[in-house]
Amino acid sequence: MAVTERPSQLTEQSNPIVSRLRAVVLSKEGILFLIMIAAMLILSLLTDKFLTTNNLLNQLRLVTEIGLMALPMTFIIITGGIDLSVGSIFGLSAIVMGFLWQDSGWPLELAIIMCMVVGTTAGFMNGLFIVRVGVPPLIMTLATLALYRGMALGVSEARSARGFPDWFFDLGQRQFLGIPSQLWILLIAAIIAGIVLARTPFGRGIYAMGNNELGARFSGIPVRLYKLAIYTFSGFMAGLAGYIFTSRISTTRADMGTGLELDVIAAVVLGGTSINGGSGSIVGTMIGLILIQLLKNGLLLGGIKGDATIVIIGAILILAILINNLVQRRTGGD
Amino acid sequence: MTATTVSAARQSAPGWFKNLRMLVSGQEGALTLSLALLVIVVGTANPRFLAQQNISDILLNSSYIAVAAIGMSAVIISGNIDISVGAMIGVLATISGQLSIVPGMPVWISWLVPLIVGPMIGAVTGFLVAYLRIPAIVVSLGMMSILKGGLILATGGVWIYNMPPEYKLAQQSFLGLPVPVYFMLALTILAALWMRYSPSGRAIYAVGGNKEAALLSGISPRVVLMRVFMFNGLMVGISSVLFATQFSSIQSTVPSGLELTIITSAVVGGVSILGGTGTVIGATLATILLRAIGNGMIFINVSAYWLQAVQGTLILVTVLIDLLRRRRQAAQIRG
Numbered sequence: 001m002a003v004t005e006r007p008s009q010l011t012e013q014s015n016p017i018v019s020r021l022r023a024v025v026l027s028k029e030g031i032l033f034l035i036m037i038a039a040m041l042i043l044s045l046l047t048d049k050f051l052t053t054n055n056l057l058n059q060l061r062l063v064t065e066i067g068l069m070a071l072p073m074t075f076i077i078i079t080g081g082i083d084l085s086v087g088s089i090f091g092l093s094a095i096v097m098g099f100l101w102q103d104s105g106w107p108l109e110l111a112i113i114m115c116m117v118v119g120t121t122a123g124f125m126n127g128l129f130i131v132r133v134g135v136p137p138l139i140m141t142l143a144t145l146a147l148y149r150g151m152a153l154g155v156s157e158a159r160s161a162r163g164f165p166d167w168f169f170d171l172g173q174r175q176f177l178g179i180p181s182q183l184w185i186l187l188i189a190a191i192i193a194g195i196v197l198a199r200t201p202f203g204r205g206i207y208a209m210g211n212n213e214l215g216a217r218f219s220g221i222p223v224r225l226y227k228l229a230i231y232t233f234s235g236f237m238a239g240l241a242g243y244i245f246t247s248r249i250s251t252t253r254a255d256m257g258t259g260l261e262l263d264v265i266a267a268v269v270l271g272g273t274s275i276n277g278g279s280g281s282i283v284g285t286m287i288g289l290i291l292i293q294l295l296k297n298g299l300l301l302g303g304i305k306g307d308a309t310i311v312i313i314g315a316i317l318i319l320a321i322l323i324n325n326l327v328q329r330r331t332g333g334d
Numbered sequence: 335m336t337a338t339t340v341s342a343a344r345q346s347a348p349g350w351f352k353n354l355r356m357l358v359s360g361q362e363g364a365l366t367l368s369l370a371l372l373v374i375v376v377g378t379a380n381p382r383f384l385a386q387q388n389i390s391d392i393l394l395n396s397s398y399i400a401v402a403a404i405g406m407s408a409v410i411i412s413g414n415i416d417i418s419v420g421a422m423i424g425v426l427a428t429i430s431g432q433l434s435i436v437p438g439m440p441v442w443i444s445w446l447v448p449l450i451v452g453p454m455i456g457a458v459t460g461f462l463v464a465y466l467r468i469p470a471i472v473v474s475l476g477m478m479s480i481l482k483g484g485l486i487l488a489t490g491g492v493w494i495y496n497m498p499p500e501y502k503l504a505q506q507s508f509l510g511l512p513v514p515v516y517f518m519l520a521l522t523i524l525a526a527l528w529m530r531y532s533p534s535g536r537a538i539y540a541v542g543g544n545k546e547a548a549l550l551s552g553i554s555p556r557v558v559l560m561r562v563f564m565f566n567g568l569m570v571g572i573s574s575v576l577f578a579t580q581f582s583s584i585q586s587t588v589p590s591g592l593e594l595t596i597i598t599s600a601v602v603g604g605v606s607i608l609g610g611t612g613t614v615i616g617a618t619l620a621t622i623l624l625r626a627i628g629n630g631m632i633f634i635n636v637s638a639y640w641l642q643a644v645q646g647t648l649i650l651v652t653v654l655i656d657l658l659r660r661r662r663q664a665a666q667i668r669g
Contacts, residue, residue, distance in 0.1 A: 136606075138601075142601065143650040143653065144646065146594075146642055146646030147642075147643055150640065150642030150645065153642055153643070262478075269469075269471070269475070305487060308487050310482055312483075313479055314476040315476065317472065317476040318472065325467060
């Protein structure tokens with residue numbers, strides 16, 4: 001949490017421990033964390049099946065794919081951009097992997113690598129058009145949302161790939177050291193992304209671009225290169241997530257992950273990243289991600305119908321931002 | 335209409351010619367040319383594309399999307415976005431359909447109610463955006479979840495059948511064209527005139543272009559934003575009636591991906607996602623163009639599986655052409 005406090009609060013002199021604690025608790029992430037704890041307490045009162053290690057770990061398994069894509073999305077939204085094509089890249093990469101193996105007879109190991117290559121290339125294309133031609137990110141990724149999904153449909157002709165060998169499911173369905181295998185990837189990726197964003201010149205450059213792109217360029221930040229990097233990274237993560245998802249559900253189809261981009265963006269935005277750019281954090285995104293999934297699961301276990309759950313999550317998305325806006329305004333944060 | 339004639343009369347002949355050239359080189363012109371090109375190419379390859387029934391189908395299927403794209407254009411021009419429109423259309427179409435099968439209910443009530451509920455939903459979104467200052471993408475994302483879940487919760491996603499024949503507004507024709515086409519044309523023209531010539535319409539551009547400057551020149555961005563979202567709600571209401579009355583049954587769920595189709599129409603129509611520029615005429619032309627492309631591809635035997643990929647490519651090409659054109663114009667002004 002230490003990475004989240006603001007410089008203005010660091011300079012306060014009176015009782016450093018109290019003011020530091022105040023800063024952490026009243027930060028966007030702190031408030032979100034409190035909301036999450038409160039939600040967990042209420043949910044565990046609703047049903048005793050909710051607060052068990054097994055259930056919680058299983059729920060985290062289910063959000064790994066969204067979580068992986070939410071990491072680069074945090075970077076992108078902080079720069080003031082957006083990537084709507086992640087759901088389509090996710091579907092396209094998985095389809096290419098499935099059909100290279102099933103129809104073209106490639107070794108599965110190579111097909112998995114191609115899955116990541118396709119994702120990375122798709123993301124790179126987004127980035128290239130955004131920085132070279134100057135297409136606004138929303139429009140570029142709206143176009144490739146249709147394009148990449150269309151390619152997945154065209155390649156597969158709406159057939160599915162299935163019947164993967166047993167070892168393929170290790171990542172998606174089994175455990176490693178007592179924790180769902182794919183959760184390790186998310187954990188490590190989140191830690192690296194968090195450190196890169198908060199502690200490296202690259203990360204600071206991302207914030208600078210979101211606050212004032214022209215200013216960032218004049219102060220010597222390679223704005224274009226950084227942008228290209230984060231959209232490519234986004235494509236790579238979508239490819240990786242496509243592989244993990246296929247491994248989890250044992251099959252792949254062209255319409256896989258339709259609408260997933262909105263889940264990813266919801267997690268990032270609920271996590272306190274400003275959609276206008278300039279602020280946000282990986283910690284927040286992870287809390288947002290977990291909060292949404294725990295609510296879905298807890299409410300379901302508590303006997304509330306799945307559709308009511310969607311309503312509640314929608315309301316919480318708006319409320320959480322509202323509460324945060326009010327608190328930040330009062331404490332003089334943005 | 336008087337304003338156009340007055341301003342046209344003031345200009346000399348070369349000025350008028352320049353206006354014409356600007357019109358053709360604008361996004362609307364580019365879209366019209368693309369549409370003409372498409373009609374010629376596909377029409378030559380397969381004359382059945384030009385059959386009256388097919389043209390009328392393309393226009394009919396464009397109508398409800400174009401009407402919603404008018405509202406979306408206003409929202410985007412004001413510097414916001416509304417992702418919940420697809421869910422709104424689902425909810426309002428269901429309300430309309432359910433009302434129409436209530437025995438003894440006059441049919442005009444089932445047409446009218448969506449036009450009242452739509453702006454009410456728009457007012458809630460607008461209030462959260464304008465007064466509580468939550469970004470529109472967040473509000474409409476939340477609103478989308480609420481409407482989507484609420485709809486299935488309330489109806490269980492049932493199909494609605496047996497609407498009375500007089501309810502099916504969109505299946506009626508007038509002078510050889512389906513009624514929704516007239517709605518599309520009339521609303522596009524009215525909205526274009528409103529946004530171009532009335533102070534309340536210009537205020538949308540002002541707020542989207544520069545909020546502070548708008549505030550300093552005596553425009554209240556809050557009021558404008560409320561108005562924009564309620565206007566969008568009204569357009570979505572009309573769109574949902576056209577949508578609901580077009581088919582012989584309505585499923586009470588949210589049509590998937592509809593919001594993206596609508597946003598795409600507005601954006602390809604030249605509405606800048608950064609706010610401040612664009613017109614609803616462009617949005618309507620883009621809707622028709624996108625429909626015609628989808629329809630035309632069937633006539634030149636493109637595999638249906640590749641349809642979406644080609645559409646995506648074409649969106650990209652349209653945007654690229656527009657960008658290059660703007661850059662050249664900017665260079666001309668500078669040089």
